[in-house]
Amino acid sequence: MIHLHHVPMARSLRVMWMLEELGLDYDLSLYSIRDGSMRTPEFLRLSPAGRTPVLEMGDEVIFESGAILQLLAERHPQSGLHRAPDHPDRARYLELIHYSETIGCLVENLNMNRVFLRNPADASPVVIRLLTARLRGALAAVGPQLRGDFLLDSGFSAADIMLAYGFVLADRYVRVGDYPELQAYWDRCKARPAYQRAAARDGVQDFFDRDFYPLPEV
Ligand SMILES: N[C@@H](CCC(=O)N[C@@H](CS)C(=O)NCC(=O)O)C(=O)O
Structure with a gap:
């Protein structure tokens, strides 16, 4: 099960786009930067600085959009979105x-x-x-x-x-x-x-x- 913590139009949109490119199913939790919903103890346990995106994949929790995209690309090399260490690019x-x-x-x-x-x-x-x-x-x-x-x-x-x-x-x-x-x-x-x-x-x-x-x- 993949779960994305997301603020509409924020950097978590990168992760949504990536998940869609990969054709993976995912659930969303929506937050707002304005309403304090990213400062609750539950959310801060997932994202210590209170930022989105956070991606949960089973027991694994990862934040930082770039790290999430790199990890997903690496784990799905058949998608063509990854460039391996020995790739010219x-x-x-x-x-x-x-x-x-x-x-x-x-x-x-x-x-x-x-x-x-x-x-x-x-x-x-x-x-x-x-x-x-x-x-x-x-x-x-x-x-x-x-x-x-x-x-x-x-x-x-x-x-x-x-x-x-x-x-x-x-x-x-x-x-x-x-x-x-x-x-x-x-x-x-x-x-x-x-x-x-x-x-x-x-x-x-x-x-x-x-x-x-x-x-x-x-
Ligand atoms: N470098 C981080 C930045 C994460 C970040 O700052 N996200 C913004 C939304 S785009 C956020 O959660 N802001 C909440 C806040 O500043 O309180 C990443 O790329 O994931």
């Missing part, structure tokens, strides 16, 4: 899996400033502008990484799931469409039936209140 595969959290951390900091602060006046326009510029730079660095339709010469992999998910959130702060090559890549990823199944099961996010957050004036 191995180094780039690992690099891009982990680079995805360079984007993830920038988005998280923007979310903190623009979405989660109880008093929006506490946000710093200077910091927001700096984080947005850094996010723009981090996204612009992805284009040259593309090899054909996806990130690796050897085709779609878990690294694409890690990285392309980042566009779902980053697009609120930097228009992915400003980078036509990235937009086309993202569209290819979103067209995958597994992504569509995950998106349909995702649930309703409760943090963004608009499609796009323009830069504040300083």
Whole structure:
């Protein structure tokens, strides 16, 4: 039995997408970042920092989206989503899996400033502008990484799931469409039936209140 602890539209969507790519059955528990449901003793026993995703597979409990994707890819090599240590794309595969959290951390900091602060006046326009510029730079660095339709010469992999998910959130702060090559890549990823199944099961996010957050004036 596979059980995913999930916040709609949050990084656990990567794990849903991966599970769908693998064709595995799973149950979901839904949480909200706003309502304290990730600070209960029961949840903190699963995820000591109170974060999602957490994946339970029988008695095994694992957090960190990148680790979960790597583990699932490794355990299902027939899926083609894994790149083994002796694969020519191995180094780039690992690099891009982990680079995805360079984007993830920038988005998280923007979310903190623009979405989660109880008093929006506490946000710093200077910091927001700096984080947005850094996010723009981090996204612009992805284009040259593309090899054909996806990130690796050897085709779609878990690294694409890690990285392309980042566009779902980053697009609120930097228009992915400003980078036509990235937009086309993202569209290819979103067209995958597994992504569509995950998106349909995702649930309703409760943090963004608009499609796009323009830069504040300083
Ligand atoms: N590097 C971790 C980050 C996990 C993380 O921060 N998840 C967010 C949702 S996207 C979360 O649970 N936030 C709850 C909080 O900050 O209180 C991963 O990739 O799994």
